[in-house]
Amino acid sequence: MNARIVIVIPVYNEATVIGEVLAExxxxxxxxxxxxxxxxxxxxxxxxSARGALALRHRINRGKGxxxxxxxxxxxxxxxxxxxxxxxxGQHDPADLSVLVQPILDGIADVVLGSRTLNRHExxxxxxxANFFGNFFTWLLYGIWVSDSQSGFRAYSKYAALIIDTxxxxxxxxxxxIREIKTNRLKYAEVPVxxxxxxxxxxxxxxxxxxxxxxxxxxMIWNMLT
Amino acid sequence: MIEKIHLYQVVVVAISSVMxxxxxxxxxxxxxxxTILKLLVRLIVWGGxxxxxxxxxxxxxxxxxxxxEDNITAVIVTGFxxxxxxxxxxxxxxxxxxxxxxxxxxRDSLREAHERIEQLRQDIVSEDRSRQDRS
Numbered sequence: 541m542n543a544r545i546v547i548v549i550p551v552y553n554e555a556t557v558i559g560e561v562l563a564e565x566x567x568x569x570x571x572x573x574x575x576x577x578x579x580x581x582x583x584x585x586x587x588x589s590a591r592g593a594l595a596l597r598h599r600i601n602r603g604k605g606x607x608x609x610x611x612x613x614x615x616x617x618x619x620x621x622x623x624x625x626x627x628x629x630g631q632h633d634p635a636d637l638s639v640l641v642q643p644i645l646d647g648i649a650d651v652v653l654g655s656r657t658l659n660r661h662e663x664x665x666x667x668x669x670a671n672f673f674g675n676f677f678t679w680l681l682y683g684i685w686v687s688d689s690q691s692g693f694r695a696y697s698k699y700a701a702l703i704i705d706t707x708x709x710x711x712x713x714x715x716x717x718i719r720e721i722k723t724n725r726l727k728y729a730e731v732p733v734x735x736x737x738x739x740x741x742x743x744x745x746x747x748x749x750x751x752x753x754x755x756x757x758x759x760m761i762w763n764m765l766t
Numbered sequence: 767m768i769e770k771i772h773l774y775q776v777v778v779v780a781i782s783s784v785m786x787x788x789x790x791x792x793x794x795x796x797x798x799x800x801t802i803l804k805l806l807v808r809l810i811v812w813g814g815x816x817x818x819x820x821x822x823x824x825x826x827x828x829x830x831x832x833x834x835e836d837n838i839t840a841v842i843v844t845g846f847x848x849x850x851x852x853x854x855x856x857x858x859x860x861x862x863x864x865x866x867x868x869x870x871x872x873r874d875s876l877r878e879a880h881e882r883i884e885q886l887r888q889d890i891v892s893e894d895r896s897r898q899d900r901s
Contacts (some may be wrong), residue, residue: 572886594877594882596879597878599871600871613876617884618884623847723801762857762861
């Protein structure tokens with residue numbers, strides 16, 4: 541792959557796994573990696589810096605969306621061909637990176653959405669149901685039906701990384717990107733990605749649970765009204 | 767037909783007009799985050815309030831359907847509208863503050879990492895050059 545690819549990883553208290561995640565990514569190719577520590581209370585920032593990533597730090601926790609946006613803005617300064625976002629808890633398999641960026645390299649998409657539901661048999665049933673509701677409300681509010689509106693494993697062309705702009709700070713960021721795809725008439729594609737539902741990634745409190753899902757839905761509706 | 771204009775009608779229509787004007791202006795100017803659906807929601811919510819204020823008889827039909835025809839309802843509804851407006855305004859202000867805090871946090875982190883970002887950019891450029899030279 542000759543394209544200049546920058547990987548953005550938002551992290552919040554992921555010090556125990558971020559080193560392993562970075563090492564795994566390095567094995568798959570020569571990428572520039574930006575880790576955005578979103579006000580962690582542990583030493584995620586130190587761990588990421590020590591393993592050769594360009595680590596940025598939010599002084600206070602602002603949410604996944606805010607961290608991703610910071611990372612993409614930093615990535616844009618590196619003049620990349622493609623920007624990839626992935627989670628910092630190791631649930632995304634770096635082996636899927638080549639599949640994820642291929643539609644952009646082929647010129648058939650500006651945004652590629654890694655879809656966990658296209659490999660649905662690997663997904664816990666509660667996640668399948670929650671994801672359906674996420675997809676439904678994303679479609680209802682923003683007008684595009686996608687198979688996994690909440691996936692954080694995505695690839696953006698240089699143009700898309702520059703043009704997509706949302707003020708969403710929390711988990712609604714992922715849905716807002718879908719809105720941006722429609723508003724800016726970007727070409728998009730969905731590719732199946734594997735997800736590793738480990739005890740660690742399932743046990744984290746700040747992940748999208750029922751309550752967080754309802755808060756995200758409220759934020760999406762609220763933003764429609766204001 | 768409007769027989770007599772009451773103060774609440776003027777107030778509600780004035781507030782609704784401002785909200786509708788802002789919504790239409792933002793949509794026409796294509797400001798960030800403005801969509802046709804958002805405009806429609808504004809038209810329905812604020813337009814609906816204005817229509818009910820101008821033609822209150824519509825609310826009688828509604829109250830018959832709902833089944834509340836007591837006079838006290840008017841007082842409760844008026845209070846509810848005021849509370850709704852205050853909450854609406856407060857939540858909007860909080861939302862704006864949250865966005866500003868995020869923006870400041872972002873600028874701070876990018877400024878702190880500015881030199882390292884520039885260093886990485888130069889490393890990437892020189893790596894690209896040496897790769898091109900090799901090929």
